């Protein structure tokens with residue numbers, strides 16, 4: 180939920196953009212943190228922890244704690260509390276540790292030398 | 302490779318003051334911050350500040366951020382680099398940075414002649430079952446979400462900690478139309494100022510002293526919080542449990558200095574609980590045990606914005622003086638020292654005075 184009226188603050192008008200959460204289109208404001216846009220849409224579970232598979236949300240909101248890692252446009256381990264939202268972004272919940280090398284290779288269009296799975300840790 | 306005379310990490314009140322003080326001495330300063338705006342903690346403080354008149358007491362934090370931000374943006378001696386996170390300090394004195402512009406990041410390096418670290422502090426977590434559930438947030442995180450991004454954290458909150466931060470953010474939750482079920486505080490007394498406590502009491506929010514969190518509940522997200530009474534050793538008392546429905550639990554249980562860069566640089570650190578945990582030893586010129594590296598603000602020991610501005614100014618002056626660029630250093634540093642003494646005087650400053658004395662003692666023992 181967005182804050183409407185506020186006794187002290189006014190929130191400047193910003194450009195609305197569409198992005199995708201697990202394939203589902205959502206609206207947010209350009210340049211706000213991805214986590215803020217998700218939260219405003221009622222989405223607070225951002226990933227599942229690597230060992231126990233427990234749901235995690237954000238904790239610090241300023242990029243210090245790594246609680247909020249998600250897969251953004253195919254790249255895992257993105258701190259969505261500080262990553263700015265842009266039009267057309269694809270955001271996915273991260274399960275496990277995330278395969279960063281695989282993602283970088285895929286982004287560069289390089290075929291991975293087999294063996295390493297796409298799924299991260301336990 | 303950037304080669305500034307002075308590099309300041311962090312553009313909160315401490316870093317902006319350090320940059321301005323050094324630049325006023327004619328030194329070229331690079332001021333770097335991770336966020337998109339200068340101001341640090343101040344960008345989310347909608348309340349009027351306490352502290353000293355010289356350091357803008359009575360003015361809202363967001364206004365102070367704007368005033369200082371305008372000065373650093375327009376000062377010819379300061380280069381302001383935003384959206385840039387300092388990643389590491391290397392033995393050859395090089396700092397690495399990642400700067401993000403329009404979603405693309407670039408990697409930068411700097412080798413400054415003097416370094417001033419003003420990285421602020423991070424929030425402490427608290428251990429209890431369920432503390433990792435989505436909905437359990439640092440109080441500052443909730444403040445950032447509300448006051449910077451305009452998003453409600455939820456509908457009903459429980460606040461842990463009745464220091465100034467817990468009390469102020471409880472009030473701000475109400476301003477954002479979030480219900481506050483209760484403020485719980487493990488100590489037998491409220492730590493924050495009476496003005497802040499009575500403001501939220503007038504809104505009907507109970508402050509439960511000698512209480513702490515027993516457990517947070519919820520399937521996938523926070524749904525409720527059980528609190529219980531604690532004894533004088535902060536152990537929970539079975540049978541005293543109370544349950545609150547809540548989708549937000551805010552932890553305002555203290556801050557600890559963000560000093561990673563100083564650890565990396567080999568600065569001598571000491572554990573001083575009164576100053577927030579591990580803090581870098583520093584002398585009265587704000588210089589650490591590594592010559593040429595200075596520290597100010599909350600990174601030097603958790604205090605307040607007023608003192609952050611003064612320690613920042615001191616560090617900036619001292620860095621400039623060590624480059625031979627501050628001919629009036631004695632006089633200016635003397636003024637700053639007198640201001641700090643006034644800020645740390647009396648009962649409110651007792652904790653800081655104790656902490657600073659302990660810092661000296663620990664350092665002396667370590668040789």
Ligand SMILES: Cc1cc2nc3c(=O)[nH]c(=O)nc-3n(C[C@H](O)[C@H](O)[C@H](O)COP(=O)(O)OP(=O)(O)OC[C@H]3O[C@@H](n4cnc5c(N)ncnc54)[C@H](O)[C@@H]3O)c2cc1C
Nearest residue numbers: 311313314315335341342351387420421598599605606607
């Ligand atoms: C709710 C609340 C209420 C408060 N009320 C008052 C009050 O009424 N009066 C008062 O005097 N004080 C108050 N304070 C305290 C005050 O805000 C802080 O003491 C003060 O902001 C500390 O200043 P600083 O410059 O040391 O750090 P900060 O303001 O925390 O700034 C640190 C900056 O460093 C940046 N940074 C950190 N690491 C890096 C890195 N690696 N690379 C690049 N940038 C980095 C951060 O982005 C940040 O901008 C309050 C604090 C809170 C949370």
Ligand code: FES
Nearest residue numbers: 238240244245260
């Ligand atoms: S919530 Fe802490 S890094 Fe994002």
